Amino acid sequence: MDSSLNVIEVSRVTPSDSSKSLTLPLTFFDLLWFKLHPVERVFLYRLTDATRPFFDSVIVPNLKSSLSSTLSHYLPLAGQLVWDSIDQKPSIVYTPNDAVSFTVAESNADLSWLTGNKPFPTAELYPLVPELSNSDDSATAVSFQVTLFPNQGFCIGVNAHHGVLDGKTTTNFLKSWAHTCKRHQEEQEQTANASLPQDLIPVYDRTVIKSPEDMETVILNKWQSLLKFFSGGKEPDNPKSLKLLPSPAINPDVVRFTLELTREDIQTLRERLKRESSSSSSPKELRLSTFVVIYSYVLTCIIRARGGDPNRPIGYGFAVDCRSLMDPPMPSNYFGNCVSAAFKMPMTAELVMGEEGFLVAARMVSDLVEGLDESVPFKIPELLDAFTTIPPGSQVLSVAGSTRFGVYGLDFGWGNPERVVIVSIDQGEAISMAESRDGNGGVEIGFSLKKHEMEVLIDLLHAGLKN
């Protein structure tokens, strides 16, 4: 499917109420992520009424006007990340009339391919995601693109700087935008700066993030060491550069696949773990949350799909929402990053390639989750150190997204998404997680792998659900 994209316009959307300036210094949570690849998502909507005239006269104007209104509540997203030479750390700075980039485009791709359950080339997704500019001196927080698939539907592409916002904040913003857009249509009025539900109004108070003594300096120094490590020992030219780490080139034969696990599938896997654990030589109570069951299963199948030397190094990690781990707990509408990560590496592939591999993986993930406590946020420096201990050629898995964000409820007025894809998992051996579209307690897992490996993985994933 060699699709092509035609860019119709690239415009700037400013907050409808853009009278005040705002500066938000990054916190130590933000500093963990501020050099890493941005998070790219596409929301694919089926809408056979989506003719070009309907798109031009209804969808685009409503999305833009509601975006402008929503940005009035989320001013930092229209701003830039900057690092003033006299400042110890970067800040997000919004000044009146700053704007976000909004691209309008049309594609001849087959939407059914992108929303279906068969693998397709990951390169088909890239034209749907807008650029997010960054340079030594500044970095954009977010950018948006709406793409028409004539008479099939449309797609909203979002590119979000992870130093500015985590998944919870991103999805809170998107829920606010969808809420405003849908209401604009229902009320047929463009109420500028429309009010939002209380739980979607962002909280900018950063004094709640109690940063331990010089934690920010420690993390920034760790980044300097990492940058030197990644560049073979060469000191960074500009220690205050906001340029992101270079992204690895993506092999052209990489494909995408979305596995849909029903609540029954998850229970089948949970029962299997219970059986295997109770009959094992060291039965031990396992934390069998949805996350633990699914991540252990996927981890096992992905490592097996690659096969190879059983002694090859592997590792895994996952993001941890620290909002509930902070004292006092952070509000769910806190604006920014409040995620750290847990990881285990290096290990050898044989650990999970044997008969008991799924149980071994579940024990490891369960232990890691059980071990999470209020100290997690303060272990971020160790996390950065771990990057330098990853043996070359390791297969290290991580998780983007979460089953808690409610991304399938994002209705802008033309229905819920048919598929939500985190495009940027290509940038590292990540999988993505989201709640299932039908809201019945299932989970969707997104994969990005080379074609032949994906074929082996799909067979393993399906086979494991049968026994």
Ligand SMILES: CC(C)(COP(=O)(O)OP(=O)(O)OC[C@H]1O[C@@H](n2cnc3c(N)ncnc32)[C@H](O)[C@@H]1OP(=O)(O)O)[C@@H](O)C(=O)NCCC(=O)NCCSC(=O)CC(=O)O
């Ligand atoms: C560390 C964890 C993965 C461990 O998850 P577990 O499910 O095992 O454990 P838990 O204590 O969180 O949850 C136990 C049970 O309570 C439920 N539960 C707990 N908190 C909940 C909440 N806020 N909303 C809905 N359900 C919740 C869980 O679903 C689970 O039930 P049940 O077993 O029925 O499910 C999780 O705590 C966590 O932090 N998840 C969020 C990670 C995150 O934010 N990722 C995105 C990073 S940002 C990113 O990646 C970029 C982006 O997305 O843009």
